[in-house]
Amino acid sequence: MVSVTEKAVFAAGCFWGVEAKFSKVPGVISTTVGYTGGRTATPTYRDVCTDTTGHAEAVLVEYDSSRVTYEELLEVFWEMHDPTLSNRQGPDVGSQYRSAIFYTSPEQRDAAISSKERLEVTRRYGERRIVTEIVPLDRFFPAEDYHQKYHEKRGVCGSMTCRPR
Numbered sequence: 001m002v003s004v005t006e007k008a009v010f011a012a013g014c015f016w017g018v019e020a021k022f023s024k025v026p027g028v029i030s031t032t033v034g035y036t037g038g039r040t041a042t043p044t045y046r047d048v049c050t051d052t053t054g055h056a057e058a059v060l061v062e063y064d065s066s067r068v069t070y071e072e073l074l075e076v077f078w079e080m081h082d083p084t085l086s087n088r089q090g091p092d093v094g095s096q097y098r099s100a101i102f103y104t105s106p107e108q109r110d111a112a113i114s115s116k117e118r119l120e121v122t123r124r125y126g127e128r129r130i131v132t133e134i135v136p137l138d139r140f141f142p143a144e145d146y147h148q149k150y151h152e153k154r155g156v157c158g159s160m161t162c163r164p165r
Contacts, residue, residue, distance in 0.1 A: 008063065008104070009036060010022070011037070012080055012089065013097045018033075018080065018081075021076060022076065027063050028061055031061055032059065032142050033060075034140050034141050039053065039054045040055065074115040082125075083132040099132040100135060102137035102140075103137060109134065113134055
């Protein structure tokens with residue numbers, strides 16, 4: 001099989017933990033934390049934390065589709081957070097922590113919708129509705145360098161949500 005590098009973008013709370021989870025998936029080549037889904041032209045972390053820009057903290061995942069499929073990345077995404085929570089994950093609250101899939105092609109859109117529908121049928125969350133947005137990727141803005149590979153650089157937190165010391 002020919003190696004093909006593809007990109008996917010996911011938001012599931014604080015991007016540090018999301019990046020850490022995806023970076024461990026075999027077939028993932030690289031991860032970049034950043035901001036997407038908002039209306040500010042060049043958002044910064046400080047801007048996004050005001051919860052006024054409309055951006056989500058997200059992770060751009062570059063992957064070898066001959067080693068890991070988009071559908072497998074979707075499974076990782078669903079497992080790493082609670083997709084029934086609106087604008088929060090753990091102690092992190094605000095629209096920047098929303099659950100979202102930012103698709104880059106009609107095939108990704110269809111796969112994300114099918115995956116969400118299958119999860120809803122399982123009733124894993126009982127009566128709670130899955131609120132994950134499935135929207136086209138407009139622009140992805142890489143976050144400041146000190147946010148990239150945060151867990152690797154700092155090694156201070158193994159959970160999904162954490163704060164710098």
